[in-house]
Amino acid sequence: MTIRVVIADDQELVRSGFAMILDAQPDITVLAEVGDGEAAVAAVREHRPEVALLDIRMPTMDGIEAARRICADAGSRVIMLTTFDQDDYIYEALYAGASGFLLKDVRREDLVHAVRVVASGDSLLAPSVTRQIIADIAGRHRSGQSRPADGADARLGVLTTRERETLHLLGRGLSNAEIAQTLVVSEHTVKTHVSSVLTKLGLRDRAQAVICAYETGLIAVGED
Incomplete structure (x- = not known):
């Protein structure tokens, strides 16, 4: 192709x-x-x-x-x-x-x-770009310009426990191989979880998954 x-x-x-x-x-x-x-x-x-x-x-x-x-x-x-x-x-x-x-x-x-x-x-997404996203979200929360909309956290209710774990690791910038190692599963399984997370939350790709993880509070700004 x-x-x-x-x-x-x-x-x-x-x-x-x-x-x-x-x-x-x-x-x-x-x-x-x-x-x-x-x-x-x-x-x-x-x-x-x-x-x-x-x-x-x-x-x-x-x-x-x-x-x-x-x-x-x-x-x-x-x-x-x-x-x-x-x-x-x-x-x-x-x-x-x-x-x-x-x-x-x-x-x-x-x-x-x-x-x-x-x-x-x-x-x-390079690590520097991920850090910038986090900094931007943190600044918006401090200024009150960008807070999760009412019910935003409820979006995560459609995810299974393992899918929430996958989104959390995506938000931290881990690759599929790193997520597989962390969760002790195969990369194929991780790809399945990632695809399910994106579909259920209506996200285009991993970039928007990073934003979602922070905006919904799944990852706290400043979390290591």
Whole structure:
């Protein structure tokens, strides 16, 4: 299967460089390169790629709004491009539906790996990004801007005990192999639990599972 990609970045050298790297792979094809968020949404709607690479900060429409529209109606998965791993908009972008983040100075092998991982239906969260999510949620709770809605904790009632344990470990950023080791089960069993958690809670992927684990209070902010 060929992974089809659309790239959106207002820096021509960045998007053309990424396109050159990805097009050199036998299983990846870049369908379009555009320079702003509005054009990105249009390109994704036209080409229906598996993955869209979006710069967070773009003219006309920023990457967050573009991600929100793409994830809502195009079915494509989104990887955000950013200059700093502590970008102020990480939380908003993940909430909009982004499945991962890449720094613009990413190594070529990591770029290719990220596209393949996200196209397969998984998410890509570096530990620094997970820490930023936690910090953002903590700040919002302190300011009263983002508290779980009434009944939010009740969402977890649909999960079995083992599924709650799996979500807790997902929220801490553990991989499937690490979760399997912690729970003393096979990786296949973990994949089954993860899939069930995402389905029952209506979550897109592991990135949104991390947010859910903290917002519902399953993991306390500051928990080791």
